[in-house]
Amino acid sequence: xxxxxxxxxxxxxxxxxxxxxxxxxxxxxxxxxxxxxxxxxxxxxxxxxxxxxxxxxxxxxxxxxxxxxxxxxxxxxxxxxxxxxxxxxxxxxxxxxxxxxxxxxxxxxxxxxxxxxxxxxxxxxxxxxxxxxxxxxxxxxxxxxxxxxxxxxxxxxxxxxxxxxxxxxxxxxxxxxxxxxxxxxxxxxxxxxxxxxxxxxxxxxxxxxxxxxxxxxxxxxxxxxxxxxxxxxxxxxxxxxxxxxxxxxxxxxxxxxxxxxxxxxxxxxxxxxxxxxxxxxxxxxxxxxxxxxxxxxxxxxxxxxxxxxxxxxxxxxxxxxxxxxxxxxxxxxxxxxxxxxxxxxxxxxxxxxxxxxxx
Ligand SMILES: [Zn+2]
Numbered sequence: 043x044x045x046x047x048x049x050x051x052x053x054x055x056x057x058x059x060x061x062x063x064x065x066x067x068x069x070x071x072x073x074x075x076x077x078x079x080x081x082x083x084x085x086x087x088x089x090x091x092x093x094x095x096x097x098x099x100x101x102x103x104x105x106x107x108x109x110x111x112x113x114x115x116x117x118x119x120x121x122x123x124x125x126x127x128x129x130x131x132x133x134x135x136x137x138x139x140x141x142x143x144x145x146x147x148x149x150x151x152x153x154x155x156x157x158x159x160x161x162x163x164x165x166x167x168x169x170x171x172x173x174x175x176x177x178x179x180x181x182x183x184x185x186x187x188x189x190x191x192x193x194x195x196x197x198x199x200x201x202x203x204x205x206x207x208x209x210x211x212x213x214x215x216x217x218x219x220x221x222x223x224x225x226x227x228x229x230x231x232x233x234x235x236x237x238x239x240x241x242x243x244x245x246x247x248x249x250x251x252x253x254x255x256x257x258x259x260x261x262x263x264x265x266x267x268x269x270x271x272x273x274x275x276x277x278x279x280x281x282x283x284x285x286x287x288x289x290x291x292x293x294x295x296x297x298x299x300x301x302x303x304x305x306x307x308x309x310x311x312x313x314x315x316x317x318x319x320x321x322x323x324x325x326x327x328x329x330x331x332x333x334x335x336x337x338x339x340x341x342x343x344x345x346x347x348x349x350x351x352x353x354x355x356x357x358x359x360x361x362x363x364x365x366x367x368x369x370x371x372x373x374x375x376x377x378x379x380x381x382x383x384x385x386x387x388x389x390x391x392x393x394x395x396x397x398x399x400x401x
Contacts, residue, residue, distance in 0.1 A: 057098035064089045065101075077110040077123055078103050086110040091121035135159045136173040137293060139166070143182045144287050152178060173245070176269045184273050185287060239280050242288035243269045246300045248390050252276055253296045254285075259313035263299060263366045265386035279364060302367055307334040307398045312368050318359070321352075325359035332373045335398045339377040353377075361385055367394065 056062050056078075064072035072089035079086040080096045086104070087093070104110040107123065117124045139155050150158075155178055156166035170178050239261060241254035252272040254262040262279060264272045277285065288296065299312070316326055324347045331346075332338055338346075344356045360371045363385070372391045376382045384391035 054099040054101075056101045056103060059103055061089070061103050062098055062101075065091075066095055068092060076103055076105055077107055079110055079113045079115050084115045085118045086113060086115050086123055087118040088121045088123045091118055091123075093118065093120050132169055132173060135161070136170055137290065139170060139178065140181065140287065143178065144185050149182055149186075176243075180270060184270065237280075237283045238286055239276075239283040240286050240288050240292055241273075241276055242292055242296045243272060244293075244296050244300055246303045248303055248386075248393060251296075251300060251303065253288075253299050254280075255292070255295070256283075256315045259315035260299075260365060260368060261315045261317065262364045263368055264364065265303075265366050265390055299368075303394075305397065306367055306370070306394050314365060314368060316365065316369070318362065321349075321355065322359040322362060324349075325356050326363060326365075326369045326371075329360070329363070329369050329371055329373065332370060334370075334373075337373050337375045337379075337395065339375055339379070340382075341377050343374060357382075373398075 061072070061076055063069075064075075065078060068090045070090040075089070077086055077088060079102050081100045081102070082096070102113070104113075110123065139159050142155060142158055143150060152163050152167060156163040159166060161169065167178065170176075170181070176184070237256065239254050239256055241252060241262075243250060243252045245251070248265055249267050250265070250269040250272055252262065252264040252266075252269070252275075253260060254264075254276055262276060264275055266272045266275070273285075295312075316323060318326065325343060328343050328346045340353045340356045340360070341350070343360075344350050344353045347356070349355070360374050361383070363369050363371045366372075366386055372384060372394045374382070381388060381392060381395075
């Protein structure tokens with residue numbers, strides 16, 4: 043095929059494309075944003091590919107994986123553009139470690155866990171902490187508590203439940219029991235209600251995020267600085283439920299909720315299990331009717347639900363919401379338009395509103 047002669051002095055468009063710098067830097071954060079193919083080797087890669095940098099004259103940048111595939115080239119074996127990115131495979135490794143902790147009858151040492159996922163103990167510890175927000179030890183402790191709750195509701199005796207949960211000393215457990223359960227195990231067992239709440243904690247750009255669901259739908263989305271505090275908060279809200287760690291399917295739901303945090307304007311059609319008084323439910327429904335990028339005052343909401351005098355009660359219902367973002371109480375401001383408080387911190391509210399405006 044005849045092509046017009048190229049101007050040999052002009053740089054190839056790839057060399058001047060701002061994305062090319064990400065390839066040279068092997069920038070992991072660019073993974074998923076674009077791909078590149080190399081004509082001389084007949085492969086396509088993700089931006090972070092560790093292989094030797096190609097001559098930009100031979101490189102084409104692609105906006106989509108489909109576009110890269112359409113070259114007819116093969117996927118690079120080193121960076122595996124068709125598989126999980128390094129970050130996603132780290133997440134998979136950490137998820138595996140979490141499952142090991144959850145299913146182990148005994149407490150696993152850091153060395154055991156690191157060995158099981160084929161990482162060095164120090165690297166594993168760092169990766170676990172950066173992925174989950176807690177250390178493996180704290181995660182195991184939180185899980186033992188969840189198992190204990192579970193066991194107390196099922197097992198024959200309190201002592202059996204304590205041993206089954208991996209607490210090896212009855213005495214030590216009783217010392218901590220009131221902190222952990224908010225009541226003695228015997229009382230807890232008597233009052234245990236047969237409901238399972240599944241939860242997982244992840245990190246998002248606003249800090250730690252906890253998502254919890256009943257069989258009917260999402261019951262809580264909590265935001266905070268500290269993953270352990272979120273887990274405690276959930277326990278306080280559902281003192282009678284069995285709290286169980288989410289499985290891989292649940293992690294996908296959590297990933298979608300994290301996506302909602304990053305781009306609240308996109309919305310997310312999540313099944314919610316909304317629990318509150320009839321009045322709270324009316325307020326929360328009115329909140330869900332506020333489109334992204336808009337704000338209303340407490341007075342506006344009071345009028346919308348046909349209770350114009352109940353401004354204070356509306357503010358109370360907004361504060362009592364515990365499904366952050368999906369019930370967008372961040373879209374309610376003071377009557378004078380000023381930013382009012384937010385259960386998860388006014389800075390997070392400001393940032394969510396900024397994202398909805400900016401998008
Ligand atoms: Zn590659």
